[in-house]
Each structure stands twice: as structure tokens, then as C-alpha cells.
Amino acid sequence: MAAFNIGMFEDKFGYIVTSVAVLIALALWSARKPSLARYPLLGSEYGGAEKRGQAFLAHATELFQRGYEEFKTSIYRLTTPDGDHLIVPNCHLDELRRRPDDELDVQEAFEKTFENKHVHLFPAKDKSTIVNNVVKSDLTRNLTRINPRFSVVVAQTVAEEMPPCSDGTWTPVVLSSVLLRIIAIVSGNIFLGPELCHEEEYMYCAIMFTMDLVAASAALKKWPSFLRSVAASYLVPQVARVRDHRRRMKEFIKPVVEKRLKIIRSGDEEKRPDDLFQWMMEKAAAAGITDAGDLTDMLLLLLLAAIHTTSLAVTNIFYDLVIRPDVVEELKAEIKSVLADSGGIMTTQALNDMKLVDSVMRESQRLNPPFIDAFRRYTLKPITLQNGDYIPEGSYIETANTAILNDPELYPNPDTFDPHRFSNLRNNPDLPDPLGFKSRELYQFVSVTKENMSFGFGRHACPGRFFAANEIKMIMAQILLQYDIKMPDRETERYQSVGSGVVKAPDPTKEIMFRRVR
Numbered sequence: 001m002a003a004f005n006i007g008m009f010e011d012k013f014g015y016i017v018t019s020v021a022v023l024i025a026l027a028l029w030s031a032r033k034p035s036l037a038r039y040p041l042l043g044s045e046y047g048g049a050e051k052r053g054q055a056f057l058a059h060a061t062e063l064f065q066r067g068y069e070e071f072k073t074s075i076y077r078l079t080t081p082d083g084d085h086l087i088v089p090n091c092h093l094d095e096l097r098r099r100p101d102d103e104l105d106v107q108e109a110f111e112k113t114f115e116n117k118h119v120h121l122f123p124a125k126d127k128s129t130i131v132n133n134v135v136k137s138d139l140t141r142n143l144t145r146i147n148p149r150f151s152v153v154v155a156q157t158v159a160e161e162m163p164p165c166s167d168g169t170w171t172p173v174v175l176s177s178v179l180l181r182i183i184a185i186v187s188g189n190i191f192l193g194p195e196l197c198h199e200e201e202y203m204y205c206a207i208m209f210t211m212d213l214v215a216a217s218a219a220l221k222k223w224p225s226f227l228r229s230v231a232a233s234y235l236v237p238q239v240a241r242v243r244d245h246r247r248r249m250k251e252f253i254k255p256v257v258e259k260r261l262k263i264i265r266s267g268d269e270e271k272r273p274d275d276l277f278q279w280m281m282e283k284a285a286a287a288g289i290t291d292a293g294d295l296t297d298m299l300l301l302l303l304l305a306a307i308h309t310t311s312l313a314v315t316n317i318f319y320d321l322v323i324r325p326d327v328v329e330e331l332k333a334e335i336k337s338v339l340a341d342s343g344g345i346m347t348t349q350a351l352n353d354m355k356l357v358d359s360v361m362r363e364s365q366r367l368n369p370p371f372i373d374a375f376r377r378y379t380l381k382p383i384t385l386q387n388g389d390y391i392p393e394g395s396y397i398e399t400a401n402t403a404i405l406n407d408p409e410l411y412p413n414p415d416t417f418d419p420h421r422f423s424n425l426r427n428n429p430d431l432p433d434p435l436g437f438k439s440r441e442l443y444q445f446v447s448v449t450k451e452n453m454s455f456g457f458g459r460h461a462c463p464g465r466f467f468a469a470n471e472i473k474m475i476m477a478q479i480l481l482q483y484d485i486k487m488p489d490r491e492t493e494r495y496q497s498v499g500s501g502v503v504k505a506p507d508p509t510k511e512i513m514f515r516r517v518r
């Protein structure tokens with residue numbers, strides 16, 4: 001009995017000690033936890049955090065639009081499946097863009113987007129930084145040299161990958177999947193060289209890795225965060241497929257790495273391949289990174305950033321064009337006239353001169369940006385803005401890209417697809433400029449401004465956009481000059497986009513009719 005009483009006392013004592021410890025830990029934890037509650041919450045009508053997170057997946061566009069109208073110059077909160085994010089208005093972006101990487105982190109933000117904890121997309125920062133730098137410096141610097149031969153590769157690949165569509169008959173084509181192959185091959189030509197880009201193992205991983213990774217992260221977001229590890233292990237098959245793509249890509253790339261390391265060590269310039277993977281390996285080797293697994297992860301990150309993004313953009317452009325035959329005729333006339341001036345060669349000058357093509361690309365992207373939000377970042381330190389607003393350390397912030405792109409004060413008649421919207425502003429300095437830019441060249445497809453963040457914003461804005469712009473122009477020119485296009489007989493409206501959360505993409509199942517130009 002006595003023992004029993006002592007035990008009871010000990011249990012009670014233990015219980016009190018444990019409770020106090022838990023309370024102290026909770027107090028400390030909540031003191032550390034970023035307090036976002038000072039900012040108004042949008043979407044509270046959906047219920048608790050879990051329900052609001054799921055509502056975000058279904059209604060992100062509407063939520064961002066409402067937020068843009070209600071909180072034009074102030075920060076508000078939106079609950080995503082990953083918790084509360086702060087949505088920052090446009091007026092703070094110039095200030096935030098100047099913040100260094102040790103305050104505002106891009107990788108951590110994208111790691112959350114892609115459920116990196118489970119899919120392991122991102123290599124460590126020293127490695128992903130090499131990928132970003134190689135695209136920003138080596139690739140962009142080489143574009144003028146590469147363009148003429150790149151356009152030959154594009155012409156050959158379009159001819160090989162498009163169905164024949166000959167004999168004057170119209171052929172239905174699921175354009176999205178054809179474009180994916182074309183873009184994987186032509187990008188691969190520059191990234192890995194003319195032989196490897198045709199290997200089916202490369203093609204399979206280049207296309208399927210991103211598809212399964214995006215599908216895996218979308219499926220995981222439907223689970224409450226505490227169950228995502230279990231879901232990733234047993235319930236979301238795409239996670240295992242992503243792992244398998246990485247394993248296959250590593251097997252494919254390992255002998256390439258071994259061969260190229262020998263060339264790097266020998267210093268033999270003659271044998272040095274002239275492609276992005278080589279430039280990346282050289283930068284990596286200089287930093288002591290030579291492991292085939294690390295280089296595979298870096299290559300997969302590049303492919304994820306480059307291939308589907310470009311393919312979605314081109315698909316959207318063709319969905320916009322196929323219902324506008326008059327615009328197609330104008331584009332053909334511009335392309336023919338520019339090529340006549342450049343002796344038929346796609347020089348950098350020729351690409352720059354395609355101002356209507358460029359304008360159509362930007363207008364298509366304005367109405368169909370790759371993400372509803374932009375400037376997704378994570379705060380590594382607390383930030384106090386000039387107006388006194390305080391953003392705690394450990395917050396996810398972003399801004400409302402789609403809502404900005406549809407603001408009638410920035411883009412008059414925003415719902416109208418105006419193919420000349422940007423070319424008119426660039427060609428005609430007397431036209432009033434709604435955005436009052438210093439230079440009208442800021443209306444080019446590649447220009448990043450806080451009124452158009454489809455390529456991101458600030459120091460981490462997409463470094464591949466110059467390459468993408470050239471690639472898109474070359475593909476458009478080839479397809480438009482070689483084929484007539486029209487909608488299938490029963491279809492009249494522009495194809496609707498599909499998506500979940502902040503991602504909106506052209507419907508990949510839709511057909512366009514093609515016929516070879518006679």
C-alpha cells in the first residue's frame with residue numbers, strides 16, 4: 001500500500017513536472033513561431049486551417065484576385081496546404097528585391113512548393129547555385145554564337161517530330177505532347193550535346209521526371225502535412241517513380257561524367273564538348289563536385305526548370321493563335337520579312353526584330369502565366385519594411401502575379417487578347433505608356449518588372465528566359481511557316497486551362513488540326 005502511495009506521489013510529481021516542461025516548451029516554441037496573426041486572414045469563410053488549405057488548391061485565382069482588390073497596399077494572409085503565407089502588395093517589391101539571400105531565400109520557398117522533403121528535387125544550395133550561374137552566365141553569353149546552329153536543330157526536330165500532315169489533309173495533333181518532345185530534344189542538344197539528346201533514356205527522364213514530380217507534390221498537398229511522409233511512402237506512387245527516374249538518369253549520366261572528367265583533367269581543348277553540361281561540370285569540378293549523383297541532381301533540376309515551362313508557354317501560344325487566323329497571317333508575314341533581311345538565318349538580330357512574335361508571346365503569357373503567384377520567398381531573418389510592417393523570420397511570402405496582370409490600370413482592357421499590345425508600345429513612342437517605363441524595351445517578352453513577374457522577380461528571376469525566348473521564336477517560326485493550323489470542327493472556343501493551387505497549365509489532352517503548307 002505504502003509503495004502504492006509513494007508510486008502515486010511519484011506519478012503525480014512526474015505528471016506535474018512533465019506538464020510544466022511541456023508548457024514551458026510550448027511557450028518557448030510559440031515565442032519562436034512566427035506570429036503572422038497581426039495580418040488579416042483572407043478566406044476565413046472556408047473554416048479551419050485544413051479546409052482553408054484545401055480551398056486554396058481549388059480557388060487560388062479567385063482568392064488572389066479578392067486579396068488584390070481588398071488589400072491593394074497592405075499585407076494579408078492566405079492559408080495554403082503548407083500553412084499561412086503572407087501576400088505582399090506590389091508597393092513593397094522594389095524594397096524586397098534588394099534584400100540579400102541570407103534574408104530572403106528562394107530555394108526554401110520552392111522546396112516547400114515541390115514537397116522537397118519527400119521528392120528530394122533540390123540538391124544542396126552550393127550545387128543548385130552552380131546550375132543557376134551556368135544558365136545565367138555561360139548559356140546566356142553563348143546565345144549569339146549558338147543561335148544559327150540552334151535554329152537548324154529546331155528545324156530538323158520539328159520536321160522529325162511533327163506528324164507528316166501532308167497530302168493536303170488536316171491531321172489532328174495533341175500538340176502539348178509533340179511540343180514536349182521537340183523541346184526536350186532541342187534543349188537537350190544545347191544542354192547535353194547532339195548525340196545524347198536523342199537517347200530515349202534521356203528523353204524519358206527529361207519528360208517524365210518533371211511530370212511525376214509535379215504530380216507527386218500535388219498529390220501530397222491533398223494530405224495534412226503530418227501525414228505526408230506516410231503518404232509519400234505508401235500512397236502516392238509518383239514519389240517512387242521520381243526516385244526511379246533519378247536512379248535511371250544517374251545510370252545514364254555516370255559514363256558521361258567519367259568520360260568528361262578525364263577530358264577536364266587532361267585539359268584537352270580539342271575533345272572538350274561544347275554544351276551546358278560540360279560548362280556545369282567544369283564549374284562543379286572547380287568547386288570539388290565530381291560525384292555522378294550530385295551532377296545527376298543538378299541536371300534534373302535544370303531539366304525541371306527548362307523543359308515543361310517552355311513547352312507550356314508554346315502550347316498556350318498555339319491555343320491562343322489557333323482561334324485567331326488573322327494574327328497567324330500577320331505573324332507569318334513578319335517572320336518571312338525578317339528572315340528575308342537576315343539571309344534566312346536566325347541570327348540574334350533576326351530574333352530581336354520579330355517584335356510582333358515577341359508581343360504575342362508576352363500577351364499569351366500575360367493571360368496564361370505559369371504561376372498564379374510570383375516572388376515566392378522564405379524569410380531567414382525578420383524583416384522590417386520601410387513603412388514599419390514587420391515580417392517575422394520563418395515566413396513564406398509571395399505576391400499576386402495573375403491579379404496584377406489583369407489590373408485594368410496597368411493593362412487596359414485586360415480580358416482582351418491584344419496581339420499588338422506590346423509591339424505597339426515598343427514601336428510607337430507617342431503612344432501613352434500605362435506603366436510609364438523608362439524604356440519601352442521593358443515590354444519585351446524577357447523583361448521582368450513588378451507589373452509582370454511571370455519569369456519571377458529580383459536577383460533570382462529566371463536566368464533561362466533569354467534562351468527560352470529564342471527557342472520559342474524558332475519553334476513558332478518553323479511551325480507557322482510549315483503548317484496551316486485550325487481548331488477541330490466541333491471546337492470554337494479557346495481551350496481552358498487546368499490546374500491546382502498556384503499552377504495553371506494548358507489542357508494537355510487537346511487537339512489542333514495541322515496541314516502542311518502547300
Ligand code: HEM
Pocket residue numbers: 106131132135139302305306307309310313370374375376453454455456457458459460461462463464465467468
Ligand atoms: C517560358 C519558359 C520559362 C518560364 C515561364 C520560367 C519561369 C521561371 C520562374 C517563374 C522562376 C522563378 C523565379 C523567381 O522566383 O524569381 C524561374 C527560375 C529559374 N529558371 Fe526559368 N522559366 C522558363 C524557362 C527556363 C529555361 C529554358 C531555363 C534554363 C535554360 C530556366 C532556368 C531557370 C533557373 C536555373 C531558375 C532558378 C533561378 C534562381 O533561383 O536563381 N528557366 N523560371
